[in-house]
Amino acid sequence: MSKNSVLPETSGGKNDVYDVVIVGCGVSGANIARRLSVYKIHVAVLEKETDVSFGTSKANSGIVHGGFHHNRKYLKARLEIQGAMMFDRLRRELDFPFRRCGIIVAAMHEDEMKAVEHLYMQGADNGVIGIEMCSRERILDLEPKLSQDVVGGLYAPAGGIVEPYRFVFALVESAKKNGVAVYTDYLLDGAEWDAATSTWTLHAADGRSLRARYVVNSAGLYADEVSRTFGAEDFHISARKGEYYLLDRLTKARPSRVVFPVPTAVSKGMLVIPTVEGTVLVGPTADATEDKTDLATTSMRLEQILDSGRKMIPSLSRNDVITSFAGLRPVLDEDFYIDASKKAPALIQVAGIQSPGLTASPAIGEYVKDLLKGIGLELTEKSDWDPFIDRHPRVRESTPYERDELIAKDPAYGNLVCRCENVSEAEIVEAVRLGHRTLDGVKYFTRAQMGRCQGGFCTYKIIKIIMRETGLTYDQITKHGNESRVLEGEL
């Protein structure tokens, strides 16, 4: 029982028995782990990739939604509304990039105003604070970069933008600080239930194993496979690809609020998003794909993204494009599937978490905690739970005086490694020391390689810092783990 639990050792050895093991460390798993870190229980999170947030959570729109897109009859709508309200407190505790910039839905034709009115009524019914219907004049006043063809729309001032991977990193850092163990490169290979001890034994493909009294399946695109591994419900997660363009922070087309088109039956449409960090994201598309590792962009879709974005914001220019990328939504049903398994013991299913999953994720943590309690997990709060993590200073966010003080404390803050996003050596070192040992991991934590030169100038510097800090050799440096080696030989 939980009172017998001890704080985890991070060995991942055979004898580790956890009260809860969470399979999958995307934004759902990370929120669940952090929520459970409040209690006197022994929690571990397993991630098959080499770093957390490397699946669906790394490539999405980064929106905290406005609470008007879905009807309250859906669980996802209720969790969205609850989750959206939790972000302010989380930001204070975890210091990740988040801002309530507001969301606009722009109607480009009179016919679309009917749908806008429907969204407004749905939002009002969902209790969205401050939501309003906008005339053409009002919406152009709110967002002067909109096309002159706009006829009106909707405004939800509480909607916001977030850096999704930084959100996950912060949640995981907080969870770890409060005793949660995180195992990466942990590809689940098998699981058996031992009725005598009421524990699951979980096996990784590389031979590691551990035991768990309760398991949460938050495996995103692979939640179907994980469910089958536990002999639980047989369902199928399909992938729906979303392609995006990222634009330079100096683009003239940066809106001050998130701009949505009027949604269709299948998707919320392609948006123009002013990211928290100052760049602009345009997308996503929505295409079913059979291959859950297919993150390729296509020329046809990329053209559509720009065309679609330009209808709303005509100043969008292909000259401002820094890069393109794609993410995959894990699609199950119309709604989220979050429930205790009816077939397997001591298993909570968290599946089909597509949009608005990021917004809903803090509420998913809460909901799953209650489900676990419902199937017998005892929860007693720790007296020393610490909701805060250390601030990670960023030179680009510092005033010249603050920057001078940072350099006085650690000269590495004065050594700028990434010139485009203004990232210092000290920030890269911090990322590596927090466990982000791949080029992509460093990129998501620091923004180095994410700017207009896309790593042309700084990649070799980052490789050297990772090698110096970790002792890894050149052939162990990867872009995103597995076989994504960056260097193939030495002279």
Next chain:
Amino acid sequence: MKELRYDAVVIGAGAAGMAAALEIEAGGFTCALLDREDQLGGILPQCIHNGFGLHEFGKELTGPEFAELFAEKVLASKVSIHLGATVFSINAQGVADKEILCSSAANGVIRILCRAVVLAMGCRERNRGNIRIPGSRPAGVYTAGLAQRLVNIEGYIPGRNVVVIGSGDIGLIMARRMSWVGCSVKAVIEIMPYPSGLTRNIVQCLNDFDIPLHLSCQTTNIYGKDRVEGVEVTPLENGAPVPDKAFRIPCDTVLLSVGLVPENELSKEAGVELNAMTNGPLVDSTLMTNVDGVFACGNVLHVHDLVDWVAEEARQAGRHAVAWLKGERPKVQCRLKAGSNVRYANPGRLDPNRKNKVYLRSLIVKNDAVLELKLNNRILRSEKKGHIQPSEMITLSVGPADLEGADSDAVLEVSLV
């Protein structure tokens, strides 16, 4: 926060910055030379091939040698050198003293006050996103310059089987370099019907190594999940892709050499207006930008093909900065305009009272081309230019004899016919 004061500050210590700083110091003014890297020379130290210095020093040098000859002069001068110092803010518009903030590990944040600024930050390579090659995002896609750094300075081989996209000079040089370190260079893919690098590099770097150059071909996909597995190449006919003729080249590495962009983010912050054709500042006959006392030279002004011309232009900028610091201003400046088949002509204004060096780039490939100068629509003179192509910059001297009587409304138009 430390505070320093100079007559002039030069930002960037590559060939342009060093040449400009030496002129300013020789003109009797105090000058600081700032660079974010830990050594002088900018990109030159990694350009270990030869072909540098024929105009500047009358002999063929490697990049490091060229940089060293300048660095020795700078080190022997009174120029105040700040290395590892990144400028992150310039306040230059409408102020008596310009304020530059830079940070370095050694000195923290330094506030530098000065009267004149010379922008010499160079350029950066365009990348995959800029040319929007679709496909997956595996490891193994590098700009040619990054690969050059990895091989020539860091001592690592980025990959074994290489496809080079774009036929810019760095890509051609790297095709040869990768062959020398034992890699197999499968092909160079160029979207235009002619190469975008210098002819001598096509001969010495591709032909001598039997590396195929696919002209009029677009890279339409990059394959591979973890590491690059291949590229898809689609031939163009009349400028349009012909998907039926697309073919695939297996490789583990893609090097991009698809053009250079002047690095003008700081310039924009300083209020400097840019020329849409060059992506560099609009400058007058003294290489001064629209911001009084802010000059630009080298690859931040427009991308050159020879470092010798960078140095030459930067010396001019240095001298003009000295004249400006002395209070000298051109009495009159007429306009320089790009005419038929000319992509751009720099600088934007000319001083009719002295000799002006003009740099221009062609939009066309042509044999027996003629350069035509028109002043206020009247043909002034023609010069035979032989073979011209966009990758080879054309230079031209325009002096008082050409511009006699030109006022500030006069327009000198250069055309290639």
